Amino acid sequence: MASVPLTEEQVTDVFLVLNLEHVGLTDEQFVELCSDNDEFHLELTAQKELVIMTLPPLGTGRRNTTISTDLEIWARENGSGITFGPLTMFALPNGARRAPDASWVRRERWDALSKEEQEKLTTFFPDFVVELMSRSDRRPVRFRMLQAKMAEYIATGAQLGWLIDPYKKRVYVYRPNEPVECLENPETVGGDPVLPGFTFHVSQIW
Numbered sequence: 001m002a003s004v005p006l007t008e009e010q011v012t013d014v015f016l017v018l019n020l021e022h023v024g025l026t027d028e029q030f031v032e033l034c035s036d037n038d039e040f041h042l043e044l045t046a047q048k049e050l051v052i053m054t055l056p057p058l059g060t061g062r063r064n065t066t067i068s069t070d071l072e073i074w075a076r077e078n079g080s081g082i083t084f085g086p087l088t089m090f091a092l093p094n095g096a097r098r099a100p101d102a103s104w105v106r107r108e109r110w111d112a113l114s115k116e117e118q119e120k121l122t123t124f125f126p127d128f129v130v131e132l133m134s135r136s137d138r139r140p141v142r143f144r145m146l147q148a149k150m151a152e153y154i155a156t157g158a159q160l161g162w163l164i165d166p167y168k169k170r171v172y173v174y175r176p177n178e179p180v181e182c183l184e185n186p187e188t189v190g191g192d193p194v195l196p197g198f199t200f201h202v203s204q205i206w
Contacts, residue, residue: 012065016052017134020044027121030097034089041087046152056086060134063166063205067130068102073199081106081127081195091121092156098149102130104195112158128194132205133165150174159196169206 025033027042034042056064056122064086072083087099103126113122131146150161154174161174171189173181183189186205191198 005182015054015114015142018050018052019048019196020050021048022046022167024143025050027091027097029090033122041099043099046092046096048095056134060132063132063164064101066205067132067164067200069199071102071104071130071198074195075104078195078197079107082110089121090126091123091172092125092152093123094152094156096152096156097121098153099130099151100129104128126153127157127159129153129158129161131161131163133163133167135167138165138167147180150180158189162189164202165203166205171202 004115025048027163030042030044032064032109039055041055043051048066068083068085074082075081081104084103084105086101088103089097089099090103105124109124109127110118110198113124117124130151131150133146135144135205139144144162150163150172151174153161154176158174159176163174164170165172169185171183171186173180173183173189185203187203189202190201191200
């Protein structure tokens with residue numbers, strides 16, 4: 001009997017947090033750990049907690065691709081910065097190791113890195129970051145962790161962040177020194193002034 005892909009509702013959610021405070025995991029060991037366990041999405045918090053998550057299911061993966069593609073098309077036309085695809089690891093200045101769903105960095109900051117720095121886990125933060133909620137992220141504990149992660153991006157240097165909830169059709173907009181803005185069922189969301197002229201038609205992923 002032929003098998004069929006699981007639906008997003010049927011995918012078993014795996015979420016585990018391990019305390020590595022006294023382990024002394026180096027960046028090289030963390031990269032190797034991620035490589036050896038590529039069936040999982042691994043992140044490291046500033047408190048040295050290893051967060052283990054399953055990779056996104058079909059629906060979430062499609063939405064991630066839509067966001068990243070639109071951002072890349074704009075970035076190529078604009079030329080002021082470069083984009084990074086889902087699960088690109090950033091070593092944030094506070095010690096956390098985070099892999100957002102989409103991100104963008106001003107070109108002059110990227111060009112200031114040496115070729116060696118560009119190829120390893122260098123302390124570096126995105127100027128713009130997107131986190132897309134999956135179905136399991138609607139649970140209160142997961143949602144609070146995502147909110148804290150977005151605040152962390154802003155606190156460590158990001159100038160704009162979007163937390164997108166495709167189930168409740170909401171976009172939470174994060175900016176430095178401003179309260180979080182919640183957009184209810186928007187057709188579009190704009191990136192000005194950080195991403196001049198970028199408008200994402202968010203309704204296409206509802």
